[in-house]
Amino acid sequence: MVKQRVVIIGLFVVPLLVAALWARLFLGVGAPEGWRSDGHVLRIVLPDGTRAIDLPRIEGPADASRPLVVIDAGHGGHDPGASGAGTLREKQLTLALALALRDALLADGRVRVALTRERDRFLALEERSGIARRLHADLFISIHADSASAADAGGATVYTLSDRGSDALSDALARRENRADSVNGVALAGRSDAVSSILVDLSRREMRSRSIRLAELILREGGAGGEGGGALHFHRDPRREAAFVVLKSLDLPSVLVEAGYVSNAGDVRSMTDKAWRARFATTLAHAIEIFLAEPDTGLPAG
């Protein structure tokens, strides 16, 4: 019996294996395009920062050597962001705040400004950072408003990018903000990971420290010791890091500012008040101008 089995293997199975191996090696049979033994390769084309959306207009001095600030009003269109009392939506506040910041920067006349959106429209997160990249911006600032179940949570928070959030609260916020980036149920968020890993180099670290510097300046200028005399009311833990997709894959200094809480009545009074928004904007503009006037950023003196 054993001998018969050996003969069968020798006569039929071994030649078959050899033939199959030969076919695989020399004819490419069994290895169709896009398939590898280590798993499937699935390519899905999704809108990203390279999609040919129209670039926004650049406002301010005609001098192209002036630094360019891209202001990103969070959410928009079918993505309302956080909800406040009544019909108040985060996307309305972020746009009003972004427009106020643009006006403040243009009034000072020292930098050029572009907005990722000037009206209520949807943009994927990577389209927002893509605009900044394509315009070769010098600075990217994304404006949002937070919400929390705790009614006493209030004040502004300034975020810079981290690979991981600095705490569970930051993680939860980043998840909420990043959720805007799913299209037809397909998450775009993970796509930037490959880009991110490429960008883990010296220049990335440099941009990270520059971003942290900008965050510190915003806290300084908005705080009691700043020129605005405490124009901004900050959260008790105002300087944080989180894994915001909109800040990923950016090779320029970038921060995300949560101006306040839509769940906090006092913050809503502030953010819906035009005079407060102007103070918020002046403070941020001042921090941005100081930042851009520091060495290596090329803002002309005066």
Ligand SMILES: [Zn+2]
């Ligand atoms: Zn938001």
